[in-house]
Amino acid sequence: EPEVTQTPSHQVTQMGQEVILRCVPISNHLYFYWYRQILGQKVEFLVSFYNNEISEKSEIFDDQFSVERPDGSNFTLKIRSTKLEDSAMYFCASSGGRTGGNQPQHFGDGTRLSIL
Amino acid sequence: QQQVKQSPQSLIVQKGGIPIINCAYENTAFDYFPWYQQFPGKGPALLIAIRPDVSEKKEGRFTISFNKSAKQFSLHIMDSQPGDSATYFCAASKTDSWGKLQFGAGTQVVVTP
Numbered sequence: 001e002p003e004v005t006q007t008p009s010h011q012v013t014q015m016g017q018e019v020i021l022r023c024v025p026i027s028n029h030l031y032f033y034w035y036r037q038i039l040g041q042k043v044e045f046l047v048s049f050y051n052n053e054i055s056e057k058s059e060i061f062d063d064q065f066s067v068e069r070p071d072g073s074n075f076t077l078k079i080r081s082t083k084l085e086d087s088a089m090y091f092c093a094s095s096g097g098r099t100g101g102n103q104p105q106h107f108g109d110g111t112r113l114s115i116l
Numbered sequence: 117q118q119q120v121k122q123s124p125q126s127l128i129v130q131k132g133g134i135p136i137i138n139c140a141y142e143n144t145a146f147d148y149f150p151w152y153q154q155f156p157g158k159g160p161a162l163l164i165a166i167r168p169d170v171s172e173k174k175e176g177r178f179t180i181s182f183n184k185s186a187k188q189f190s191l192h193i194m195d196s197q198p199g200d201s202a203t204y205f206c207a208a209s210k211t212d213s214w215g216k217l218q219f220g221a222g223t224q225v226v227v228t229p
Binding site: 004031033035041042043044045048050055056058091093095104105106107108109110 | 215
């Protein structure tokens with residue numbers, strides 16, 4: 001079964017540094033998403049991406065964050081000038097169409113980001 | 117603002133029991149309600165989803181009950197097995213949004229042998 005893959009599985013970074021989290025969505029999917037889950041808390045939406053542009057973002061997704069689809073297979077989340085509170089599990093998801101009905105979101109296994 | 121409220125936070129049942137997880141939502145524009153299962157170290161995996169035009173949906177041992185007037189929906193796991201031990205999340209979204217899923221806080225289910 002096709003799956004969403006994320007790398008690395010664990011990223012440790014010094015506060016203030018930039019990190020790039022990488023995702024390879026399911027190959028025929030057109031909609032891409034990033035979510036985060038702070039330890040012990042619920043999964044929170046960050047951003048959705050379609051047709052090479054952001055379609056919706058949450059209030060968490062401020063100027064510190066950016067997303068990019070640099071080629072036909074990868075989808076990246078960049079976090080600039082990381083802060084301690086950015087420590088979380090970051091999940092990438094993709095769907096074949098807009099969510100709802102027969103177009104569910106499929107999640108990767110996440111990247112655990114630890115800011116020191 | 118907590119758009120989707122989930123309870124209980126955790127529950128323990130014996131094998132064969134029926135754990136029931138409840139969710140309530142506030143936004144009447146929500147029209148898609150999925151349930152996700154998450155094992156430690158893994159991402160959420162879609163279990164079953166429902167739209168508000170039906171009151172119940174079954175897939176295998178998993179059943180969603182939906183009460184549109186009460187703005188509540190619940191997951192029942194029939195004949196639960198130790199392998200069902202996981203964290204379960206309800207979620208909600210609007211078709212006219214760009215796929216933003218609003219998740220509940222999660223319920224950790226433990227099924228004892």
